[in-house]
Amino acid sequence: MRPERRVTAFLALAGGVISISWSAIFVRWARMPGTCSAFYRTLIASVVLWAIFPFFRDKSRRLSRRSFWITVLGGALFAGDVGFWNTAVMHTSAGNATFLSNIAPLFVGLFTWMFTRHMPSRRFWIALLVSTAGSGLIVAADLRLAMARSSADGLAVLAAVCFALYLIITSRLREQHDVLELLALSTTASAVVLLIVAAGARLPMAIPGAGSLWALLALGLICQVGGYFGLTYALGHLPATVTSILFLSVAPFTAIFAWIIFGERMSLMEIAGGALVLTGAWIVGGKERLEVPQVEELVPPVAEV
Numbered sequence: 001m002r003p004e005r006r007v008t009a010f011l012a013l014a015g016g017v018i019s020i021s022w023s024a025i026f027v028r029w030a031r032m033p034g035t036c037s038a039f040y041r042t043l044i045a046s047v048v049l050w051a052i053f054p055f056f057r058d059k060s061r062r063l064s065r066r067s068f069w070i071t072v073l074g075g076a077l078f079a080g081d082v083g084f085w086n087t088a089v090m091h092t093s094a095g096n097a098t099f100l101s102n103i104a105p106l107f108v109g110l111f112t113w114m115f116t117r118h119m120p121s122r123r124f125w126i127a128l129l130v131s132t133a134g135s136g137l138i139v140a141a142d143l144r145l146a147m148a149r150s151s152a153d154g155l156a157v158l159a160a161v162c163f164a165l166y167l168i169i170t171s172r173l174r175e176q177h178d179v180l181e182l183l184a185l186s187t188t189a190s191a192v193v194l195l196i197v198a199a200g201a202r203l204p205m206a207i208p209g210a211g212s213l214w215a216l217l218a219l220g221l222i223c224q225v226g227g228y229f230g231l232t233y234a235l236g237h238l239p240a241t242v243t244s245i246l247f248l249s250v251a252p253f254t255a256i257f258a259w260i261i262f263g264e265r266m267s268l269m270e271i272a273g274g275a276l277v278l279t280g281a282w283i284v285g286g287k288e289r290l291e292v293p294q295v296e297e298l299v300p301p302v303a304e305v
Contacts, residue, residue: 009237013246016230021253023223025261027089029215033203034086037216039194040207041082042187044220045228049184056180063177063185071182074169075189080162083194088156107164108244124245127283131248134276137269167240174236183232187224245280252277 030037063071109124173182198205207213234243252274 005237009234010246012230013234013238013243014230016227016234017247017249018253019222019227019230021250021257023085023219023227024089024254025257026215026219026223027086030212030219031208032212032216033198034088034090035083035194035198035201036203036205037219038079038082038086039191039198039205040216041219041224042079042191042194044217045224046184046188046191048221048225049180049187053180053184057178063181067173067177068185070169071173071177071185072189074166074173074182075186076193077162077166077169078186079190079193079197081159081166082190083197084155084159084162088159107161108167108240111164111168123283124242127245127280129280130283131245131277131280134248134252134273134278134280137273137276164244167235167244170232171235171240171243174232179229179232179236183229187228248277248280 027034027037030040032040109128170182170186207216231243231247238246255274
């Protein structure tokens with residue numbers, strides 16, 4: 001990879017991480033069931049993405065039928081990620097939900113091994129260990145209540161599984177297809193799945209008030225369009241294993257924003273945990289070239305039509 005593209009990919013990922021770090025705050029402000037706020041998040045993003053798509057469309061790249069359905073599958077997995085995580089945030093601490101959903105890199109590594117029989121590099125596992133230890137310190141104060149909130153914490157783990165599979169699928173598709181097209185299609189698929197789930201569960205879809213509306217707009221525009229555009233772009237230039245580790249930086253940024261907005265002070269343990277998370281991100285991102293196996297057997301190359 002050319003150095004300038006590598007730098008651009010890391011900058012895009014950094015912007016995406018900061019944008020997505022606001023998710024927990026906006027979900028709380030939305031004051032809606034997690035599945036419903038996730039639906040509006042993806043719906044708003046879908047409208048914006050399809051509105052700008054004709055102006056930035058790369059006509060030289062077209063999705064085949066196979067890649068279309070794989071993208072839809074990725075969107076369904078992302079629906080599971082945001083739906084489970086939003087619900088967990090509303091029923092457990094933001095710290096616990098963030099930590100448990102941030103074990104996605106572990107599943108990325110395990111799925112890589114399962115489908116390729118090649119383990120990620122030792123550098124990846126060291127970075128994962130350091131960053132996971134840091135995330136654990138951030139939420140150490142919440143662990144004493146974990147048993148009482150095990151159901152919500154379980155949803156956060158399911159969110160991590162869904163997000164790991166989403167990262168692997170999107171990373172493979174980005175090798176051949178345009179970022180905006182993939183993001184628009186997968187986000188629309190997510191909105192459809194979330195709407196079906198919300199309707200089936202008979203969840204209230206009415207937006208409570210102006211404050212909730214602004215929070216939903218922020219979720220859709222800042223977290224989804226801005227955040228996941230940066231993430232999806234980065235997945236076209238960085239391995240999914242590397243991207244998932246760097247994504248752990250969401251946890252300390254979320255803690256900082258919560259401290260500024262809600263006055264939730266960070267203890268010395270939490271500050272140390274944030275430093276470890278960022279150290280893990282530096283470990284995996286600092287090397288000029290990372291030899292990380294790609295999951296080609298999971299999502300085979302798709303011929304363009």
